[in-house]
Amino acid sequence: MKPQVLILGAGFAGHTAALHLSHLVRGTADVTVVAPKNRFTWFPSLIWVGTGTMPAEETYFALKPVYDKIGVSYVDARAKVIDLGKQRVTVEDAAGTKTELPYDYLVNATGPFLNFEGTPGLGPATGNSMSVCTVEHAVQTRDAYLKIVRDAQAGNRRRIVVGVGHPAATCEGAGFEYLMNVHADLKRRGVRDRIDLTWITNEPEFGDFGVDGIEALKGGVLVRGASLVRMILDESNITALSGAGVTRVEPGRIFYEQVGEDPGSLEYDFAMLLPQFRGIPLQYLDGAGNDVTDAMTMPSGFMRVDANYEPKTYDQFRADDWPAFYRSPLHDNVYAAGIAFAPPHPISKAKKTSSGLTVVATPPRTGMASGIMGRAVAENIAQQVAGKKPDHHARMSEMPAACIASMGKSLWSGSAASIIMTPVVRDFARYPEYGRDLSLCELDVGLNGAWTKRLLHSAFLWKLQAKPGWQLIPE
Amino acid sequence: MGLFWRYFLPLQLWRFVTINFKMYLIARGSLGPGHRPR
Numbered sequence: 001m002k003p004q005v006l007i008l009g010a011g012f013a014g015h016t017a018a019l020h021l022s023h024l025v026r027g028t029a030d031v032t033v034v035a036p037k038n039r040f041t042w043f044p045s046l047i048w049v050g051t052g053t054m055p056a057e058e059t060y061f062a063l064k065p066v067y068d069k070i071g072v073s074y075v076d077a078r079a080k081v082i083d084l085g086k087q088r089v090t091v092e093d094a095a096g097t098k099t100e101l102p103y104d105y106l107v108n109a110t111g112p113f114l115n116f117e118g119t120p121g122l123g124p125a126t127g128n129s130m131s132v133c134t135v136e137h138a139v140q141t142r143d144a145y146l147k148i149v150r151d152a153q154a155g156n157r158r159r160i161v162v163g164v165g166h167p168a169a170t171c172e173g174a175g176f177e178y179l180m181n182v183h184a185d186l187k188r189r190g191v192r193d194r195i196d197l198t199w200i201t202n203e204p205e206f207g208d209f210g211v212d213g214i215e216a217l218k219g220g221v222l223v224r225g226a227s228l229v230r231m232i233l234d235e236s237n238i239t240a241l242s243g244a245g246v247t248r249v250e251p252g253r254i255f256y257e258q259v260g261e262d263p264g265s266l267e268y269d270f271a272m273l274l275p276q277f278r279g280i281p282l283q284y285l286d287g288a289g290n291d292v293t294d295a296m297t298m299p300s301g302f303m304r305v306d307a308n309y310e311p312k313t314y315d316q317f318r319a320d321d322w323p324a325f326y327r328s329p330l331h332d333n334v335y336a337a338g339i340a341f342a343p344p345h346p347i348s349k350a351k352k353t354s355s356g357l358t359v360v361a362t363p364p365r366t367g368m369a370s371g372i373m374g375r376a377v378a379e380n381i382a383q384q385v386a387g388k389k390p391d392h393h394a395r396m397s398e399m400p401a402a403c404i405a406s407m408g409k410s411l412w413s414g415s416a417a418s419i420i421m422t423p424v425v426r427d428f429a430r431y432p433e434y435g436r437d438l439s440l441c442e443l444d445v446g447l448n449g450a451w452t453k454r455l456l457h458s459a460f461l462w463k464l465q466a467k468p469g470w471q472l473i474p475e
Numbered sequence: 476m477g478l479f480w481r482y483f484l485p486l487q488l489w490r491f492v493t494i495n496f497k498m499y500l501i502a503r504g505s506l507g508p509g510h511r512p513r
Binding site for chain 1: 483487488490491494495497498499501502504506507
């Protein structure tokens with residue numbers, strides 16, 4: 001019987017791993033993907049769904065036909081229990097039916113649990129704040145946003161707050177994109193002057209994006225993301241709060257604590273606040289029925305891999321704290337890729353408010369980073385299946401990341417910030433001055449970014465549907 | 476309109492091509508510190 005490769009999750013990391021494994025282990029192993037809803041969502045475009053500028057249907061596709069085409073089995077269910085001793089995963093489908101699936105190699109790519117409960121009153125379920133983290137959320141957000149637009153068109157003044165809804169939230173870049181798309185959309189509809197727009201973020205300074213800031217050389221001059229974002233916010237007449245952790249949301253009012261300031265609150269009519277991410281709740285067993293979840297995961301619920309989890313302060317962070325292979329130190333056939341792996345520590349500097357609340361932008365590991373991890377894991381499993389020692393490494397302190405932050409969708413009058421950083425996590429041993437190779441960093445704002453954002457949407461949906469030539473498009 | 480066609484659009488096209496080419500080379504591992512996902 002062929003070895004069984006089981007992939008839990010079909011987001012950027014899981015789906016990329018499945019695509020590559022489909023040909024890397026063709027004929028030598030069976031690959032199965034377990035994911036709910038039979039859907040791959042191109043999350044970067046949900047910010048456009050949330051402003052009503054892109055139909056939701058353009059952001060996702062059905063997974064099963066893609067897996068049928070590439071010879072991968074698909075199970076429409078969620079993983080619940082991983083028995084590491086028996087090498088079996090219990091999965092549950094939408095009807096509540098449980099099934100056990102065997103594995104020889106396991107990839108945990110289950111993505112984030114959206115921890116709205118981490119902030120009292122936060123999230124679409126409460127009706128207080130919106131989110132663009134899922135297709136359903138983005139559609140709800142669009143409807144609520146368009147109602148505010150109609151109010152403004154009727155001559156009323158309205159207040160919109162966009163940002164992150166937890167002191168330790170991540171994905172500030174996505175929040176910033178939504179903010180700037182709201183700004184561009186309101187201008188396009190001629191009601192920007194009737195809307196007070198506020199940006200609230202847990203980043204220690206604007207433009208940090210959870211990666212300790214960005215910088216690039218422009219004509220030999222160092223340009224920092226912090227000054228660029230500050231300039232964009234000022235030019236767009238957006239009130240902005242940095243170092244702010246939202247502590248509670250009530251109808252019409254958001255409460256926060258801010259580093260170096262007294263606690264405060266914001267009034268709002270519409271709020272889009274991203275939640276904290278935690279690991280998907282999974283139970284790990286040792287084969288004898290004993291629960292070993294604590295040994296396999298960090299308190300955040302993310303899975304421990306080959307990282308250095310020793311507690312450290314910002315000055316003690318090292319590039320090689322970050323995992324290279326995304327493999328469990330306890331089980332060499334179990335991997336975690338994408339958001340599912342536990343980062344060793346933040347990339348950005350954590351700060352405390354006067355009450356002692358820690359405010360920190362936690363590490364983003366979505367999109368390109370997740371895709372690279374998924375590919376590295378696929379290559380390593382293929383090596384293990386072939387009886388070789390896995391040697392494909394992709395530390396976040398050695399991998400690049402590109403991010404196109406949309407600031408208006410139009411291909412004619414839109415704009416976007418094109419950001420490249422190499423590597424994502426600063427490596428001061430290799431690059432003593434800035435921790436990054438500035439010749440391989442980029443920071444540009446303009447119409448060309450809007451074209452790139454659209455190009456990436458189309459190119460990656462092509463690649464991820466395994467259409468002809470998909471291997472030519474890198475992660 | 477003249478300035479748009481003569482300066483702005485060519486500049487944006489140039490930035491589009493150069494940034495995307497750089498991004499492509501970095502993403503495929505031809506440039507950079509040597510992560511080896513492939």
